[in-house]
Amino acid sequence: MSPITQLLQRSAQGDGDALRQLYAELYPEIKRLARARLSQLGGVPSLDTTALVHEGFLRIAQQQGIEGAARGQFFAYVGKVLRAAAIDHVRSQGRDKRGGEAVLVTLSAAQDLAAPAALPADLVAVDQALTRLQAIDPALYELVEMQAFAGVSADEVAALRGVSARTVQRDLAKARGLLELLLGETA
Numbered sequence: 001m002s003p004i005t006q007l008l009q010r011s012a013q014g015d016g017d018a019l020r021q022l023y024a025e026l027y028p029e030i031k032r033l034a035r036a037r038l039s040q041l042g043g044v045p046s047l048d049t050t051a052l053v054h055e056g057f058l059r060i061a062q063q064q065g066i067e068g069a070a071r072g073q074f075f076a077y078v079g080k081v082l083r084a085a086a087i088d089h090v091r092s093q094g095r096d097k098r099g100g101e102a103v104l105v106t107l108s109a110a111q112d113l114a115a116p117a118a119l120p121a122d123l124v125a126v127d128q129a130l131t132r133l134q135a136i137d138p139a140l141y142e143l144v145e146m147q148a149f150a151g152v153s154a155d156e157v158a159a160l161r162g163v164s165a166r167t168v169q170r171d172l173a174k175a176r177g178l179l180e181l182l183l184g185e186t187a
């Protein structure tokens with residue numbers, strides 16, 4: 001068993017020291033993930049990569065154990081936390097109420113989301129659509145989190161789920177269609 005896997009397991013059981021070691025070990029990858037997500041979102045004024053990573057760590061540290069015993073699952077969890085932190089930052093700025101300087105995100109910007117271009121929407125609308133997707137189909141929601149926000153490849157997702165990469169691609173197409181529908185309803 002790799003040292004990262006051991007740290008993940010200990011962290012999932014609530015071991016704070018293991019979480020700190022894990023975060024220190026994976027910090028460069030987490031920072032790269034945060035940078036990619038901020039770039040994918042078109043930037044979030046007054047929120048830089050380091051601040052987002054640190055906010056994410058604080059949120060994770062406040063939990064009783066982390067989600068995910070495998071590397072891909074952990075990064076999906078981190079992606080979800082970073083997305084939530086960015087959304088909370090945008091909301092704290094009041095942009096969703098005033099409509100000024102909307103932050104645009106394109107779901108097709110994820111590595112392996114090979115489908116027709118997604119409709120751009122502001123970050124808050126995407127969050128609302130994802131929340132509805134989670135209620136409709138939790139497995140598709142998790143897949144989108146892993147792919148679009150954590151950058152986990154289709155092959156890695158397939159290995160984690162014990163299915164073929166083609167099955168993952170079909171599920172991604174289904175998730176994409178549902179999200180486009182949900183985004184259209186929130187517009």
